[in-house]
Amino acid sequence: KTQNKNIEDYFTSSKPGSGLDLSKEEIKKSFLEKLFYGLGRIPTVATDNDYYSALALAVRDWVFRQYVRSLEEYAEQDSRGVAYLSAEYLPGPHLGNNLLNLSITKTTREALADLDLDLDKILEQEVEPGLGNGGLGRLASCYLDSMATLGVPSIGYGIRYEFGIFNQTLKDGWQAEVTDKWLHYGNPWEVVRPEIAFEVKFGGYTEHKYDSNNKLQVNWIPDSEIRGTAYDTPILGYRSNGIIMRLWSAEAIESFDFAAYNMGDYYRAVEKKMRSENITKVLYPNDENLSGKELRLKQQYFFVSCSLQDIIRLHLLQGRELENFHEKFNIQLNDTHPSIAVAELMRILVDIHQMEWDEAWHVTRHTFAYTNHTLLPEALEKWSVNLLGRLLPRHLEIIYEINSRFLNELRKQNFSTEQISRMSLIDDRGEPSIRMAHLATVGSHKVNGVSALHSRLLKSMVLQDFAELWPEKFTNVTNGVAHRRFLALSNPGLADLITRKIGKEWLTDLSALRNLEKFADDKSFQEEWRNIKFKNKERLTALIEERTGVKLDPSMLFDIHVKRIHEYKRQHLKVLHILSLYLRLKNGKGKDISPTSFIFGGKAAPGYFMAKRIIKLITAVADLINNDPEVNKKLKVVFLPNFSVKLAQQVYPAADLSEQISMAGKEASGTGNMKFSLNGALTIGTLDGANVEIREEVGEKNFFLFGLTTEEVQETKKAGYHPYRIYEQNNDLREVMDFLISGKLSKGDKELFRPIYDNLLQQDPYLLLKDYQSYIEAMDEVHKTWKDQNEWAKRSILNVINMGKFSSDRSISDYCEDIWKVETVKVV
Ligand code: 7GP
Numbered sequence: 001k002t003q004n005k006n007i008e009d010y011f012t013s014s015k016p017g018s019g020l021d022l023s024k025e026e027i028k029k030s031f032l033e034k035l036f037y038g039l040g041r042i043p044t045v046a047t048d049n050d051y052y053s054a055l056a057l058a059v060r061d062w063v064f065r066q067y068v069r070s071l072e073e074y075a076e077q078d079s080r081g082v083a084y085l086s087a088e089y090l091p092g093p094h095l096g097n098n099l100l101n102l103s104i105t106k107t108t109r110e111a112l113a114d115l116d117l118d119l120d121k122i123l124e125q126e127v128e129p130g131l132g133n134g135g136l137g138r139l140a141s142c143y144l145d146s147m148a149t150l151g152v153p154s155i156g157y158g159i160r161y162e163f164g165i166f167n168q169t170l171k172d173g174w175q176a177e178v179t180d181k182w183l184h185y186g187n188p189w190e191v192v193r194p195e196i197a198f199e200v201k202f203g204g205y206t207e208h209k210y211d212s213n214n215k216l217q218v219n220w221i222p223d224s225e226i227r228g229t230a231y232d233t234p235i236l237g238y239r240s241n242g243i244i245m246r247l248w249s250a251e252a253i254e255s256f257d258f259a260a261y262n263m264g265d266y267y268r269a270v271e272k273k274m275r276s277e278n279i280t281k282v283l284y285p286n287d288e289n290l291s292g293k294e295l296r297l298k299q300q301y302f303f304v305s306c307s308l309q310d311i312i313r314l315h316l317l318q319g320r321e322l323e324n325f326h327e328k329f330n331i332q333l334n335d336t337h338p339s340i341a342v343a344e345l346m347r348i349l350v351d352i353h354q355m356e357w358d359e360a361w362h363v364t365r366h367t368f369a370y371t372n373h374t375l376l377p378e379a380l381e382k383w384s385v386n387l388l389g390r391l392l393p394r395h396l397e398i399i400y401e402i403n404s405r406f407l408n409e410l411r412k413q414n415f416s417t418e419q420i421s422r423m424s425l426i427d428d429r430g431e432p433s434i435r436m437a438h439l440a441t442v443g444s445h446k447v448n449g450v451s452a453l454h455s456r457l458l459k460s461m462v463l464q465d466f467a468e469l470w471p472e473k474f475t476n477v478t479n480g481v482a483h484r485r486f487l488a489l490s491n492p493g494l495a496d497l498i499t500r501k502i503g504k505e506w507l508t509d510l511s512a513l514r515n516l517e518k519f520a521d522d523k524s525f526q527e528e529w530r531n532i533k534f535k536n537k538e539r540l541t542a543l544i545e546e547r548t549g550v551k552l553d554p555s556m557l558f559d560i561h562v563k564r565i566h567e568y569k570r571q572h573l574k575v576l577h578i579l580s581l582y583l584r585l586k587n588g589k590g591k592d593i594s595p596t597s598f599i600f601g602g603k604a605a606p607g608y609f610m611a612k613r614i615i616k617l618i619t620a621v622a623d624l625i626n627n628d629p630e631v632n633k634k635l636k637v638v639f640l641p642n643f644s645v646k647l648a649q650q651v652y653p654a655a656d657l658s659e660q661i662s663m664a665g666k667e668a669s670g671t672g673n674m675k676f677s678l679n680g681a682l683t684i685g686t687l688d689g690a691n692v693e694i695r696e697e698v699g700e701k702n703f704f705l706f707g708l709t710t711e712e713v714q715e716t717k718k719a720g721y722h723p724y725r726i727y728e729q730n731n732d733l734r735e736v737m738d739f740l741i742s743g744k745l746s747k748g749d750k751e752l753f754r755p756i757y758d759n760l761l762q763q764d765p766y767l768l769l770k771d772y773q774s775y776i777e778a779m780d781e782v783h784k785t786w787k788d789q790n791e792w793a794k795r796s797i798l799n800v801i802n803m804g805k806f807s808s809d810r811s812i813s814d815y816c817e818d819i820w821k822v823e824t825v826k827v828v
Pocket of ligand 1: 373379
């Protein structure tokens with residue numbers, strides 16, 4: 001707190017002005033001042049990156065104005081707040097979004113044009129923070145956007161990885177990984193807070209002693225300590241509040257290894273420093289698969305501990321007691337990555353603040369809520385007791401204590417031994433490990449899935465026993481997406497058309513798109529609609545040609561499959577379809593095929609053998625088809641490398657068809673599915689995740705459905721699934737499958753794709769063969785519908801105007817009402 005009366009008087013009397021709607025002259029002046037005096041550049045030497053940085057710094061000031069105004073409001077209202085804990089964020093480029101949210105895109109463009117500069121070129125300079133893998137990380141960023149827009153007093157906590165998700169390149173058709181040096185050119189959006197720094201302990205042992213009042217005191221004597229420093233990035237809502245994304249970076253505590261230093265072992269002292277800074281070096285690039293690595297657990301505990309210390313600091317700063325911590329703060333756990341927080345809060349309350357166990361447990365359980373993002377068994381986090389005990393000895397004791405009290409409760413309620421061992425926080429079949437989803441569930445007052453179907457399956461499968469024990473604890477919040485970024489910002493043509501017809505209301509209330517209903521059948525509106533899509537496709541075509549050398553034809557159907565590469569998402573089912581079309585054309589039976597460009601994108605975890613081979617398969621199919629004059633007038637295939645938020649913003653607006661073809665029951669929600677529909681793509685999909693709800697909203701007729709339902713999948717597996725029989729019975733499928741090992745895709749190498757072939761014929765865990773015929777038939781329907789361009793446009797319009805439910809503003813309102821019980825406070 002400032003002791004300086006003069007500054008305080010100035011601050012309160014001058015009331016920070018709004019950062020919105022600045023004039024061209026103000027923008028120009030700030031931009032040039034940042035360039036000259038903020039960066040110390042003169043016109044003769046200034047580079048494009050200098051222009052970008054100068055504009056970003058100017059914009060950051062205006063964003064901070066909105067943030068400061070929000071803080072004042074929140075302080076006045078004494079509001080209940082939310083801390084969102086996520087090990088991953090994928091914010092995407094900040095500049096364009098901030099200009100949009102300040103309503104100064106057009107004015108900025110003009111201001112720069114006056115200076116002979118091009119805004120688009122400057123926007124292009126931005127390197128996005130790739131601090132996440134995929135859906136979960138992007139969702140976290142959509143939620144920060146909506147929390148800011150709605151005025152939820154909130155802060156997003158995470159990790160400032162020095163190297164984010166790798167950059168993907170293709171070498172001979174295979175994925176190759178390149179380090180992501182996103183901080184290389186500096187990061188104008190963040191502000192380091194050297195004084196918001198906390199110490200985090202690791203290793204060592206605990207001492208148990210009774211004090212003079214005969215109360216047990218536990219002392220944790222660590223064997224190392226690391227400092228976490230806060231880096232703040234302001235996130236602005238649409239013409240609204242600003243909030244902070246606070247990312248922790250690890251650094252050595254200077255004096256820590258004085259012993260080594262004093263003995264003259266300077267190198268060892270420095271080495272230790274480097275080793276501790278490793279914690280936030282790099283993001284683990286696994287999506288829905290565990291690494292089980294010690295460093296990963298260190299990352300999790302490191303950011304959780306810093307965040308909790310910070311939240312408690314904020315709470316005590318306001319002169320409050322820890323007894324009512326939970327009345328002031330909600331902490332949302334974005335999957336189990338931050339779930340060690342349950343034990344850490346107990347440790348802080350009991351060991352440091354001397355709270356009684358029962359009271360601490362009451363506070364803890366009412367503070368946390370847990371969101372599950374996947375049912376895949378290989379993604380459910382477990383930490384070996386051994387590893388956790390070595391790294392966090394006190395936390396292991398606390399987890400044991402939580403568990404023993406919990407299991408006692410179950411015994412009192414006459415749960416069977418079998419049930420009790422299923423529900424235990426410790427899995428002691430094989431090497432004993434801690435089930436983090438159980439810890440998160442026991443330690444939270446609410447648990448939610450991310451779509452209606454997923455929440456139902458969570459209750460009937462992974463957490464069934466818990467859902468029976470505490471039915472009221474379980475709820476659903478269907479995911480949503482930041483529609484301002486994914487429509488207003490990335491599809492300006494469509495956004496303009498919409499606004500011209502129905503005004504700007506949709507920007508803050510997506511359900512207002514329904515007001516376009518009367519235009520769905522209007523031929524001239526349809527034509528405008530189609531022209532916008534065509535222009536978007538031309539732009540993507542140019543980008544793809546530049547990046548891959550493949551030239552697509554924008555009048556073709558753009559059939560797009562972009563997301564992480566994973567067997568359950570079934571990119572290889574799409575490949576089987578493409579090969580079936582190829583063979584039809586080769587056999588002279590392809591006259592009904594509508595000319596199509598197939599576009600793939602997505603990263604594979606570097607250690608995921610099958611996923612990497614699927615990428616190679618896609619690029620091999622692309623090479624074959626694009627170079628075969630007999631088919632390449634009708635079919636084109638391209639793998640667009642390095643899918644990211646920045647690329648995504650160019651891809652969704654250009655899609656005609658959205659591929660959402662996971663095996664039912666596996667995709668928790670999906671959010672790409674929403675972004676596609678929002679931009680007027682029709683979906684071909686299974687009844688999985690949020691596809692179910694999208695189909696409900698847009699109407700069955702406007703969604704191409706195929707494949708087994710979740711229940712049918714379960715029955716098929718239960719009955720004993722034999723993919724080989726399907727292969728034997730379906731001639732077309734057999735031809736396609738055999739083509740994989742014919743050598744024609746691989747310069748005669750018949751072994752290259754055999755692992756995929758064998759896997760599908762012998763196990764086929766994701767039922768590609770079972771769903772194959774149904775998929776082919778649905779795709780034939782797609783091709784038939786495409787031939788009627790008016791009908792297609794109409795269905796496209798109906799998709800967009802029924803997307804109201806899928807704004808992350810709606811999701812965040814749901815969290816506020818059902819889970820957080822917070823009131824929103826908006827500044828304008
Ligand atoms: C993803 C889910 O696969 C996706 O269906 C969902 O839309 C998204 O989360 C947001 O809820 N899960 C992950 O990205 C992930 O890494 C492992 O889950 C914890």
